Amino acid sequence: MNTQPIPVVLVAGYLGSGKTTLVNHLLIHARDHRIGVVVNDFGRINIDALAVAGQVDAMLPMGNGCLCCAVDSAGLGRMLERLTEPELGIDAIVIEASGLAEPRDLVRMLLAGDNPRIAYGGLVEVMDAVEFEANRLRHPELDEHLRFADLVVLNKADQRDDDDLRELVRKVSGGRPVVRASFGAIDPGLLFDPGRPEPVARQLSFDDLRHADGHHHTHLHEAYRSVEFSTDTPLHPRRLLAFLTERPAGLYRMKGPVHFGVPGHDDRFLLQTVGPYLRFHRSPWGDETPGTRLVLIGTGLDADDLRARLAACVEPDPAARTDRAILPVLKHCG
Numbered sequence: 619m620n621t622q623p624i625p626v627v628l629v630a631g632y633l634g635s636g637k638t639t640l641v642n643h644l645l646i647h648a649r650d651h652r653i654g655v656v657v658n659d660f661g662r663i664n665i666d667a668l669a670v671a672g673q674v675d676a677m678l679p680m681g682n683g684c685l686c687c688a689v690d691s692a693g694l695g696r697m698l699e700r701l702t703e704p705e706l707g708i709d710a711i712v713i714e715a716s717g718l719a720e721p722r723d724l725v726r727m728l729l730a731g732d733n734p735r736i737a738y739g740g741l742v743e744v745m746d747a748v749e750f751e752a753n754r755l756r757h758p759e760l761d762e763h764l765r766f767a768d769l770v771v772l773n774k775a776d777q778r779d780d781d782d783l784r785e786l787v788r789k790v791s792g793g794r795p796v797v798r799a800s801f802g803a804i805d806p807g808l809l810f811d812p813g814r815p816e817p818v819a820r821q822l823s824f825d826d827l828r829h830a831d832g833h834h835h836t837h838l839h840e841a842y843r844s845v846e847f848s849t850d851t852p853l854h855p856r857r858l859l860a861f862l863t864e865r866p867a868g869l870y871r872m873k874g875p876v877h878f879g880v881p882g883h884d885d886r887f888l889l890q891t892v893g894p895y896l897r898f899h900r901s902p903w904g905d906e907t908p909g910t911r912l913v914l915i916g917t918g919l920d921a922d923d924l925r926a927r928l929a930a931c932v933e934p935d936p937a938a939r940t941d942r943a944i945l946p947v948l949k950h951c952g
């Protein structure tokens with residue numbers, strides 16, 4: 619039996635940077651490891667947990683809030699206990715933090731835990747190469763997150779990949795290792811192989827930890843809220859597209875399956891918006907009951923107004939949901 623402590627790797631990064639995509643890549647490509655996953659969703663509907671559930675040996679969702687807020691550090695401890703039960707035979711644990719979590723506090727929580735079966739295995743910060751500068755402007759504190767990383771993944775290299783950006787990220791992160799990736803496709807060996815560099819947590823200064831002690835600093839997620847919208851009645855594609863085109867500036871992130879119920883296109887359209895980015899990922903519903911389940915995350919959101927505007931996209935009359943109506947959605951399918 620393996621008596622080595624199980625490494626716990628944290629995957630963090632701002633909203634929509636590609637954490638779930640990266641975790642899924644790891645799960646698919648690290649087949650010689652049994653991986654347990656804890657998924658921390660910011661919204662009440664666990665969209666990210668659903669997205670990794672099919673790939674993983676053991677997964678525990680931790681929804682509705684930010685893990686870093688230690689409302690539930692005991693809860694995290696219990697999850698890690700469950701994932702480290704010897705009969706599960708887990709070799710490594712990945713925690714996908716919500717896009718608004720504070721990595722410093724997460725690292726600290728892991729280091730403070732007293733479970734002898736785990737060892738902190740490092741922090742991976744996923745950065746959105748396309749939105750890098752815009753996100754820094756919006757949240758200067760993201761620079762600090764980079765400095766806690768063991769590995770910075772500069773994701774979305776298929777969209778943007780330039781030396782200047784890589785150099786800037788390296789500088790801002792204080793010289794942390796930076797790898798480029800498209801769709802989170804990093805070598806799992808960077809995280810799970812023995813003999814990689816020491817975890818950065820060892821380098822945290824006393825001041826860093828003390829600062830993290832009393833929650834005196836503000837957390838990114840304090841300014842954010844999430845709004846959920848669910849319905850089993852199909853949405854009218856053009857009306858939803860109109861809503862998406864005029865979405866409020868503060869609404870940075872939307873995700874979740876959409877049900878249009880258009881004959882010939884009665885698929886699951888997974889909506890993803892990240893800042894100005896908008897995509898639907900189309901797949902069959904499989905065993906899932908068709909329905910729209912959206913999480914909207916942003917600042918200054920008027921929840922009632924957003925829900926009312928989405929409710930106005932509902933179209934119960936199948937005759938109104940025509941082939942032509944779905945065309946604008948198909949243009950955004952990836």
Ligand SMILES: Nc1nc2c(ncn2[C@@H]2O[C@H](COP(=O)(O)OP(=O)(O)OP(=O)(O)O)[C@@H](O)[C@H]2O)c(=O)[nH]1
Nearest residue numbers: 633634635636637638639717773774800801802890
């Ligand atoms: N073009 C491109 N799109 C990507 C890449 N990585 C992820 N995406 C897309 O970006 C969107 C957000 O990806 P996720 O993996 O859900 O991001 P996340 O960081 O888990 O999001 P939150 O948990 O909400 O913060 C999805 O539509 C992904 O398909 C990439 O390298 N290139």
